[in-house]
Amino acid sequence: MTRYIIRRLISLIPTLLGVTVIVFLFIHLIPGDPAIVMLGEHAAVENVERIREQLGLNKPLFLNPAAVGQVFSGEASIGEGFRNLFESQYFLFLGRLLRGDLGRSVHGRTPIADLLKLKFPATVELSLLSMAFAIAVGIPAGIISATRRNSVFDSASMIGSLVGVSMPVFWLGLMLIYFFGVRLKWFPTYGRFPVDLSLQTVTGLYTLDSIVTGNYQALRLALKHLVMPSFALGTIPMAIIARMTRSAMLEVLQEDYIRTAYAKGLQEKVVILRHALKNAFLPVITIIGLQVGGLLAGAIMTETVFSWPGVGKWVYDAILSRDYPVVQVAVLIITLVIAVINLAVDVSYAFLNPKIRFE
Amino acid sequence: MAETIARQTDLAVDFAVRRQRSLWADAWRRLISLNTARLGMVIIGVLLLVAVLAPIVHDYDPKTDSSLKDRLRPPSHEHLLGTDNLGRDVVVRLVHGARYSLGVGIISVGMGLIIGGTLGMLGGFIGGMTDNIIMRCMDIVLAFPAMLLAIAIVAVRGPGLNNTMVAVGVVFIPIFARLARSMVLSVREQEYVTAATCSGVTGLRILFWHILPNILSPIIVQSTLGLASAILWAAGLGFLGLGQQPPKPEWGAMLSDCYKFLAKGAWWVIVPPGVAIMLGVLGFNLLGDGLRDALDPRLRAD
Numbered sequence: 001m002t003r004y005i006i007r008r009l010i011s012l013i014p015t016l017l018g019v020t021v022i023v024f025l026f027i028h029l030i031p032g033d034p035a036i037v038m039l040g041e042h043a044a045v046e047n048v049e050r051i052r053e054q055l056g057l058n059k060p061l062f063l064n065p066a067a068v069g070q071v072f073s074g075e076a077s078i079g080e081g082f083r084n085l086f087e088s089q090y091f092l093f094l095g096r097l098l099r100g101d102l103g104r105s106v107h108g109r110t111p112i113a114d115l116l117k118l119k120f121p122a123t124v125e126l127s128l129l130s131m132a133f134a135i136a137v138g139i140p141a142g143i144i145s146a147t148r149r150n151s152v153f154d155s156a157s158m159i160g161s162l163v164g165v166s167m168p169v170f171w172l173g174l175m176l177i178y179f180f181g182v183r184l185k186w187f188p189t190y191g192r193f194p195v196d197l198s199l200q201t202v203t204g205l206y207t208l209d210s211i212v213t214g215n216y217q218a219l220r221l222a223l224k225h226l227v228m229p230s231f232a233l234g235t236i237p238m239a240i241i242a243r244m245t246r247s248a249m250l251e252v253l254q255e256d257y258i259r260t261a262y263a264k265g266l267q268e269k270v271v272i273l274r275h276a277l278k279n280a281f282l283p284v285i286t287i288i289g290l291q292v293g294g295l296l297a298g299a300i301m302t303e304t305v306f307s308w309p310g311v312g313k314w315v316y317d318a319i320l321s322r323d324y325p326v327v328q329v330a331v332l333i334i335t336l337v338i339a340v341i342n343l344a345v346d347v348s349y350a351f352l353n354p355k356i357r358f359e
Numbered sequence: 360m361a362e363t364i365a366r367q368t369d370l371a372v373d374f375a376v377r378r379q380r381s382l383w384a385d386a387w388r389r390l391i392s393l394n395t396a397r398l399g400m401v402i403i404g405v406l407l408l409v410a411v412l413a414p415i416v417h418d419y420d421p422k423t424d425s426s427l428k429d430r431l432r433p434p435s436h437e438h439l440l441g442t443d444n445l446g447r448d449v450v451v452r453l454v455h456g457a458r459y460s461l462g463v464g465i466i467s468v469g470m471g472l473i474i475g476g477t478l479g480m481l482g483g484f485i486g487g488m489t490d491n492i493i494m495r496c497m498d499i500v501l502a503f504p505a506m507l508l509a510i511a512i513v514a515v516r517g518p519g520l521n522n523t524m525v526a527v528g529v530v531f532i533p534i535f536a537r538l539a540r541s542m543v544l545s546v547r548e549q550e551y552v553t554a555a556t557c558s559g560v561t562g563l564r565i566l567f568w569h570i571l572p573n574i575l576s577p578i579i580v581q582s583t584l585g586l587a588s589a590i591l592w593a594a595g596l597g598f599l600g601l602g603q604q605p606p607k608p609e610w611g612a613m614l615s616d617c618y619k620f621l622a623k624g625a626w627w628v629i630v631p632p633g634v635a636i637m638l639g640v641l642g643f644n645l646l647g648d649g650l651r652d653a654l655d656p657r658l659r660a661d
Binding site for chain 1: 598618
């Protein structure tokens with residue numbers, strides 16, 4: 001098992017290096033001088049120079065061929081030459097990342113790591129609640145559909161899930177805002193928390209913080225803000241989970257051991273929950289893991305619609321204001337998180353399924 | 360007993376006299392026997408018809424369409440779905456928007472299919488180092504979440520419909536590459552490929568004449584389902600203001616133009632484009648599921 005995890009971790013490294021290369025090249029694919037594109041045409045010369053300096057734009061891209069010449073002409077020792085060879089934009093970028101230095105945003109010059117600490121919990125909170133909602137509704141719906149196959153409930157939930165996966169997240173968000181925000185005024189239509197209220201932050205997850213500090217008014221408000229965005233974000237995973245649960249359950253319910261379980265007189269509840277569900281869970285877990293990736297990406301749309309101050313809206317705002325270092329880091333972080341989650345899913349899969357573990 | 364024999368004879372006769380059907384004709388019969396697939400085909404048919412006929416039946420110039428005195432009128436006899444923030448008829452824009460929204464989907468899936476499919480087929484067929492390099496590159500692209508990658512590409516290349524197509528197309532490249540590769544790997548060792556090799560057919564001719572026709576089914580299914588995602592992603596980019604630029608009426612961009620007016624209660628500028636996107640996506644999803652059942656019984660998802 002440990003060997004399996006280590007092997008998977010090692011296989012992740014080349015992919016992640018590739019991801020850093022693409023994210024790094026990102027700035028160089030912009031037509032025109034990146035420093036001027038970011039700051040606008042009328043930027044002060046010293047600001048442009050500062051950005052060039054910060055991003056190392058005057059250095060070679062990947063390798064510094066001049067270093068080889070230096071060694072041959074005796075200007076530098078082999079050790080120095082080797083070091084100079086990697087005196088390039090990419091390796092400086094990678095080196096900074098590995099040291100945990102994420103750079104500064106172009107506008108405001110705030111350290112990106114500080115911004116990330118501020119934005120990330122908001123997205124985590126939203127994603128967690130969406131996923132909880134998707135699982136809490138999707139799995140029971142799938143189970144009931146499978147056990148009452150071709151019933152009205154089955155047809156309704158399968159049509160519902162088809163419509164659910166076909167609906168644009170941002171449009172669903174707009175519809176929710178219109179009905180429950182503008183018309184019925186049940187829920188606030190934007191933001192995460194009222195501006196005029198303060199909350200002592202411990203984890204950055206407002207719901208958790210308010211429970212920890214015993215601030216129940218804050219909890220109520222935080223939850224009220226969460227309802228619509230997490231419903232919008234959770235709809236697609238919910239639909240996919242429901243479909244997957246249904247088809248996995250249908251397959252398992254045909255097995256002989258289910259018939260045996262019924263034959264020895266077990267209650268339907270026990271057969272379904274203990275015998276069938278346990279065996280149908282593997283594909284469902286995989287699909288849940290895959291949805292987490294989609295969730296983080298879907299957060300860009302949802303957070304934009306609901307002005308939710310998370311990573312997704314941060315990326316979007318950074319794109320609009322051409323703050324490319326922020327875009328780079330945010331894309332990198334999201335991709336990294338997803339890669340790690342996918343790995344965790346694979347590992348848990350192997351943990352749950354002996355067939356894979358012993359291969 | 361006699362009954363059983365009679366039924367078996369009936370079956371045998373039926374099998375003998377039944378007209379021979381080709382694989383594709385058989386798949387078609389299975390496809391149209393599925394209610395959901397028929398519904399999908401009807402939806403897509405109507406949308407495509409609208410998209411193709413719109414400019415023929417009615418000439419539309421989005422630049423001269425606005426009429427400020429008719430801003431945000433609710434649905435009436437004159438404007439069946441009301442007017443938007445610049446007094447433009449929502450129905451007219453919806454109809455002409457179909458061209459852009461469906462067009463982006465078709466072109467970007469086509470791009471991903473041709474580039475990704477070719478790369479995957481070559482990788483699977485040649486194997487070795489070439490395969491390794493191609494697939495490692497595909498893994499890297501696949502590591503990015505689809506929507507995020509598309510947004511990043513448009514952010515770099517600048518907003519607009521062409522870059523939207525490129526961005527969505529790039530997202531599809533690794534998807535088709537992996538599919539084509541895995542199919543080629545499974546087909547490569549079949550007897551008919553060996554037979555072709557033995558009879559002197561070489562390299563690319565084997566790949567495109569003997570292997571390609573046999574891996575088409577899953578690729579057709581994936582393309583159809585891909586169209587659904589492509590429409591969704593393109594609309595998403597349009598909504599973020601990174602896709603089709605105003606005043607042209609792409610569905611996502613229509614939502615982007617008007618969603619601010621929702622607070623004023625103007626639901627008619629928001630509901631129709633969203634429903635149109637949903638119908639397009641739903642249609643391709645239904646057809647894709649149906650095709651999967653019809654083309655490859657082994658892949659049948661209950």
